[in-house]
Amino acid sequence: MKKAILSIAILSISLISFAQAPGFMGKTWAIKYDFHIIPSLSSFPNSLENPNSSFLTMFHELNLSKDVSTNMSIYFTYGGSKGERPGHILVEIPDYQDSYDNYSEVEDYFHHTQHALGFGLRFFRSKWLAPVGVYSQVAVSFVSTRAFSDNYGAKTSTTTIKGTFGIGAQRMISESFLIDIGYSVNFNLVSPLVLLDDKTDFNSTLQRSMFLKDIFYLKIGLGFVF
Amino acid sequence: MKFLTYLFVLTSMAVFGQVDFDNYRFIESKGPIPSDFYDWSPEKYASELVELEKKQKEDLSKVKDQYIVSTSYEIKKIMRSGLVTYNDPLSNYCNKILDILLVNQPDLRKKIRVYILKSTEANAFSTNNGIIFVTVGLLAQVENEAQLAYVLSHELAHYTKGHHAKDYILRDKYENDKNLTYTQKLNSLFSYSKEQEFEADKYGYLNYYSTANYASSQVDQCFDMLLYSHLPFDEVEFKLDFFNIDTLKLPKEFVVEKYNEIESLENVDDSKMTHPNILKRRIYMSTFLEESGTDNGSLFKLDKEEFDLTQKIARFELSHLFNLEYEFEQAFYNSYLLLQKNPNNQFLETNIVESIYSLNFYKNRGSYNSAHEKSKNIEGYRQQVNQVFDKIQSSELNLTALRFSWRLATKYPNDDYIKQLRDSVISDVSKYYKNSINNLPTKFKNPSDTLQASAEGLTKTEKIKLKRTSQTTSTFFDYSLVGLSNLTDLYDIYDKMILERAQYANEDSLLALKNNQKKNKGLSLGIKHTLMLPPYYELYMPNGKFSEFIKAYDARSKEFVVLIDKMTNKIGLQTTKFSLEHVGENDKGLFNDFALFTQWIIQYDSQSEEGYLMSSRRYMAEIAKKYNTPYFTWVAVDYEGRYAYLKVVTLDFTTSKVMISYRKEISASAKDVLKSNLYYVFMQLYRDKKN
Structure with a gap:
């Protein structure tokens, strides 16, 4: 893992150092705020009536990009989200003799907080010049998620590597500002489980939930080029 | 496009001031640039629209916008073509004639502008907004001031009668008429266009030409001039001596045995033409000319010398324009004609070498047909020029180009362009002879000297064979470089051009490579x-x-x-x-x-x-x-x-x-x-x- 990160870092630095990209009128850097909407694909448990949680999860991202050639940009992102997800918790049944069946599955909402740090590449189609135009992107992020249930006191955290493929379009709305609209497909590459509370299988339900829910991101962004 | 009506003209022009023909360059515009060259603003269109509405009685409401925009668009293209000049000796001369024609109509005079169009075609045309374009080709052909005045009168008539707009309206009407076939539409338009030409002939003659008291006999002469305006400005036999030197005489097959007849197209079928044929115009105008009675009008109202000077400038200009238009044999003959009276003229001699170089260039690349016109299609004495270029073989043309360019560069050693021309020829020759000067089938000495030297030690029959070889047609061009000076330099330049060519090819491939890599x-x-x-x-x-x-x-x-x-x-x-x-x-x-x-x-x-x-x-x-x-x-x-x-x-x-x-x-x-x-x-x- 360290080798991979190191390789990416060296590649990025060398691209920045040696490339002569035109950017937008000579401006090759852009800092951008992206607002992602993640529509849920998972169904809500029937037992949970009219929850306050949103059907949509929102993800906020800060994005620093550098155009390294006429058709390619590299970028670093930091993003995060807060929300609630439906899930299952195994709750221990007191005085139950059979050690195998002394857990009961209950449904609840988990509050979660997510932080993501990533690196990606945008490839602009040949008729465009980065950072303007239609692009495809590929990215890798390290995602840390913490979650807990108020009702049952269960809490956990996971760290995964998320892969992203997406398409979008960036256009300048003035000499210095751009807008970005697009969508992406995301999936988890690694899902280590870290149990914080041995009375639950909280993590597995959280993983399932995230896996189903965090697939399609719709994005709108506003950036400043310099 | 159709803002014009064509009429052609006659010969000659004049100018004041002296022109240094020994160091002739090209006609230059002088003074502030007229707004016609750059003002294409919406305001200008609007004002032209107002003018048009005042003048035009026909219903323009449906097409006036399109008309103004499309005609202005076409005029704009001409004005910025780089081929139009203003306030130069040629346009100034035309303007003086207009002053005479419109001496009693100052308001109209103010609206008319004349510009020269650098084209070899003998033509003139007017636009709806009062511009008259006169081509260099026309000025080289007209024979006197009166003929030019008649052409200008004709164009003035087109303008004052608003022919162009009328034609546009009619075109629009026919185009939208679904009851007419395509042929019917065309015939109607051609027919209407011819009516306009007759009207312009008549109106121009009666209202401008005759009132200015130009010779009415020149109307008919003008038609003659137009009839033969496709031929060079003069008919002079081309002498093959131009190519010959002591050691090189062009053989018999290069000589035209019988010249093609110059056909008169006076009564040509004009059913598919915008203009009536010349015969019809003559007949139409004869009525008015007869009514004019005795011809007391003038051939020249301005100084004849001014006309002669103008004509000479136009003809000089023409010899360069033909090369620009890839009419190399025309440029050659035009320059040849002028050289008869202007020997040792650098401008004309350069044009001649340009023509030979160009013909050789295209022949070497297998596209001779795009540069050369077969002599069987040529009328008049120019046929002899084309006959030479018909018969000449590639190797011979390479050597001829080399001889002419070398001689020119030796004669004018300080002219950089001539050096470029010479080097380009040498580059071509070196390519043709596969990069080795030893492959040139040429001798640099007089054949008799060569024979003398090489004959030593040979038997009688060998000497006879050698002598016969030197006399055959196939080898006579071998001696084309004999007598040229500084030939030792040729070796150096030859090698230099081979290197340059190789370097250029190399650079080109490098550039392509870079383009791909980067x-x-x-x-x-x-x-x-x-x-x-x-x-x-x-x-x-x-x-x-x-x-x-x-x-x-x-x-x-x-x-x-x-x-x-x-x-x-x-x-x-x-x-x-x-x-x-x-x-x-x-x-x-x-x-x-x-x-x-x-x-x-x-x-x-x-x-x-x-x-x-x-x-x-x-x-x-x-x-x-x-x-x-x-x-x-x-x-x-x-x-x-x-x-x-x-x-x-x-x-x-x-x-x-x-x-x-x-x-x-x-x-x-x-x-x-x-x-x-x-x-x-x-x-x-x-x-x-x-x-």
């Missing part, structure tokens, strides 16, 4: 200063109101110019713009440079073979020196519906080498894309070359 990074050319023509911004006419279109066009064009300025300034790329709007009275040279430059571009654009030393390059080194850069950049954007195409080309105009050719499809509404592409291409021009 596809994503672009080029680094290190160009800090470039000349630039006004950017061409083409917007295709949408449906809807044309007046709105023209406003949008005007606004976008201006915006485009501002954008280019902004990008070049931002990068630091220095540009000298041949933008006519910005030429002040103190930039007199700039317009002429613009014209030369545009001619070069037109020729560059139309050349079919790479590496050709175009005749328009004659003055390019001068321009490079004057503006301190050999680079020229052309920026254009064509809009068509949702799509637009940006084109940027930079060339070294002293060598015609393409430095960058950038073409990209962009979204029509995307200003940011346009900006980023312009920036990118200018950046590639400007940024320094990497070692």
Whole structure:
């Protein structure tokens, strides 16, 4: 893992150092705020009536990009989200003799907080010049998620590597500002489980939930080029 | 396009002031640039519309917008072609004649402007807004001032009678008439056009020509002049001695045994023509000419010397224009004719060598038919010139080009263009003879000397064989270089051109390689200063109101110019713009440079073979020196519906080498894309070359 990160870092630095990209009128850097909407694909448990949680999860991202050639940009992102997800918790049944069946599955909402740090590449189609135009992107992020249930006191955290493929379009709305609209497909590459509370299988339900829910991101962004 | 009515003319012109024909260059415009060359604003269209409505009684309501816009668009194309001159000796002479024709009509006189169009075709035409274009070809053909006055009278009549607008209305009407077949529509239009020509003949004669008291006999003479205007300005036998030297006499098969008959097209079938044939015009005009009675009119009202001078300038100009128009044999013969009375004229001799070089260039590349016209199709004495170029073999033409260019370069050693011409010929010859001068089947000594030397030690029969060989047609060109001076230098230049050719080919492939390798990074050319023509911004006419279109066009064009300025300034790329709007009275040279430059571009654009030393390059080194850069950049954007195409080309105009050719499809509404592409291409021009 360290080798991979190191390789990416060296590649990025060398691209920045040696490339002569035109950017937008000579401006090759852009800092951008992206607002992602993640529509849920998972169904809500029937037992949970009219929850306050949103059907949509929102993800906020800060994005620093550098155009390294006429058709390619590299970028670093930091993003995060807060929300609630439906899930299952195994709750221990007191005085139950059979050690195998002394857990009961209950449904609840988990509050979660997510932080993501990533690196990606945008490839602009040949008729465009980065950072303007239609692009495809590929990215890798390290995602840390913490979650807990108020009702049952269960809490956990996971760290995964998320892969992203997406398409979008960036256009300048003035000499210095751009807008970005697009969508992406995301999936988890690694899902280590870290149990914080041995009375639950909280993590597995959280993983399932995230896996189903965090697939399609719709994005709108506003950036400043310099 | 149709803002014109054609009429052709006669001969001669005059001018005041002296022209140094020994150092002749080209006709130059002088003084402030008339607004016709640069004012295409919506306001101007609006004022032209008002003028048109005053003059035109027919219902123009449906087509007036389209009419003004489309005619103005065409006029604009002509005005910025680089082929139009103003306030030069030729147009000044035409203007003096107009002063005479319209002495009693000062208001009309104020509306009429005459410009010279650098074309070899004998023609004149007028536009709806009062411009009369007279071609150089016409001025070279007219035989006296009266004939020119008649042509101008005819064009004036077209203008005052509003023929062009009427024709447009009729065209529109026929086009929308679904009951007529295509042929019926055409016939109707041709028929109407002929009526207009008759009317212009009559009205011009009665209202301008005869009132100015020009000789009525010249109307008929003018028709004769027009009838034969496709032939050179004079009929003089071409003597093969022009090619011959002591050691080289062209053989019999080069001589035309029987010249083609010069056909009269007086009564040609004109059913598919816009103009009536000459016979019909003669007959039509004879009635009015008879009514005029005794001919007391003048052939010349201005000084005849002025006419002679004007005619001579036009004919000189013509010999260069033919080369520009790839009519090399015409240029050759035209220059030959002028050389009879102007021997040792550098301008004409250079034109001759240009013609031979060009013919040789195209023959070497297997596209001789695009440069040469077969003698069987030629009438008159020019047929002999074409016969020579019909019969000559490639090896012989290479040697002839070498001889003529070498001789010229020796005669005018300080002329850089002539040196370029010579070197280009040598480059071609070296390529033809596979890079070794030893392959040239030529001797540099007199054949008798050669025979004398080589005959030593031979037997009688061997000597006879050797002598017979030297006399055969197939080898007579071997001696074409005999007698030329400084031939030792030829070896050096020969080797130099072989190297240059190899280097150029190498550079070309390197450039292609770089282009491929650096596809994503672009080029680094290190160009800090470039000349630039006004950017061409083409917007295709949408449906809807044309007046709105023209406003949008005007606004976008201006915006485009501002954008280019902004990008070049931002990068630091220095540009000298041949933008006519910005030429002040103190930039007199700039317009002429613009014209030369545009001619070069037109020729560059139309050349079919790479590496050709175009005749328009004659003055390019001068321009490079004057503006301190050999680079020229052309920026254009064509809009068509949702799509637009940006084109940027930079060339070294002293060598015609393409430095960058950038073409990209962009979204029509995307200003940011346009900006980023312009920036990118200018950046590639400007940024320094990497070692």
